[in-house]
Amino acid sequence: MFIDTHCHIHDRETYDFAISRQQKKSEEDFSPRQILKRARNNNVRKMIVVGTSEKDSLLARDFASAEKDVYWSWGVHPDEAEEYGLSEPVDNPVAIGEVGLDYHNGTDCREAQIKMLRMMIGFAKTRDLPLIFHVRDAFDDFWPIVDELGVERAVIHSFSDSEENLKKALDRGFYIGVNGLATFTDLPTPPLSRTLLETDAPFLAPVPVRGRVNEPSYVPFIAEFLAEKHGVDVKEIARITTKNAQDLFGI
Template sequence: MIITDTHTHLYSESFDEDREAMIQRAIDAKVERFFIPAIDSTYADRMYDLEKSFPEHVHLMMGLHPTHVQENFKEELQFIEDQFQQRDFIAVGEIGIDLYWDKSTLAIQQEAFRFQIRLAKKYKLPIVIHCREAFDEVFEILEEEKGEDLFGIFHCFTGTEQQAKRAISYNLKLGIGGVVTFKNGKIDKFLNAIPLSNIVLETDAPYLAPTPFRGKRNESAYILNVAEKLAEIYEKPLEEIAKITTENSKDIFGI
């Protein structure tokens, strides 16, 4: 059995005290594939160091997180473009729109989102979308950019069944993490109406730890709790959930 964590910030400062042990715990738990989203240029060296330490397990994305789209966002986008010219990445991410923390940056978030979608199309890569309190705004841009060359993952999906089906219509898999285990998470109520072929597993570690670790630091080994919840929802063995969601991740990332 191999489990894939399609979204984990293993380079986070939260893991500075025990990173290698934490990653080894995940590998021991059959979590052998880690896909690493970017935040901004200040984390790039940490990401590259992580890749050097675990070259067989770690796959890097590059992108500008919407909460980090600030006055210098054009410099950040130039940095991203420069990185793509220098080396390969597995996806453009995480990108999108976040109106939870700061609504005043919506216009530049939209500009950065569009730019990075087009960068992904240029390199024929998937996008990994962050959306918080911004479904309408994200869908508006996806509608503009839709096509065979638009595909990827709608990370940390927390919307309605209707929104799930709309996201899938844009060639996006749904990234399902700890929220599916929460009593008030809601997505567990309709998820079995979504074919498992449209689902990938993720942790978003160190954030959004699943039950029974909710409120604590998340880590990639805890993806087992997410997989077990999906096994319950879809009434399938854990091994089958692991196999199908890993195959789905290969469809998106190409490896």
């Protein structure tokens, strides 16, 4: 079985946006029911729907509470840092995230993002939850914060940075989330013992379905890519990455 450790299938607005923008038009039915059905049929047996704002985290919670094989996380994406109302996470997410730093569109929000990241790490520590990090063009600010606050259980989702920053993540015992981006970009490959599979659906659909609306049923394409890369059977990729996800998230 496979686990999609990072998707946004609870977020209708984002799905509708992705559907309106897809380059390869398809007649697929993207209702949550059909998305879940296709995932289950492709042996994707567990999924984590990831919150990106306070409101979105509650949508993730409600979506997950109706499905036995869907889990959710509570997070505020760094792009939302300035909107954040500083409230505490509610109920029982399996992780805090996605949270982090993103300077891709400039550093105007740097201070707000750093403040929020520190707070989110605090929430994770008091609740003994792992963190799902989103870090883009901001690792120089990121490492001193996680070191100071002593983060131990985390994944860096959609990792797309240098060998050097990959090594820093591995040195700290973090997992690395690999998605469709790896299938069409030249990225450093993490060891399997630290790899998690994710889609980040509805975006970043992997080769050979690139340009389509992404969904958890595409996880096996990422596993096949990694099987080729590591020279192992796809079943081995499924076994190791599933165990990694279960170890980190307790699911």
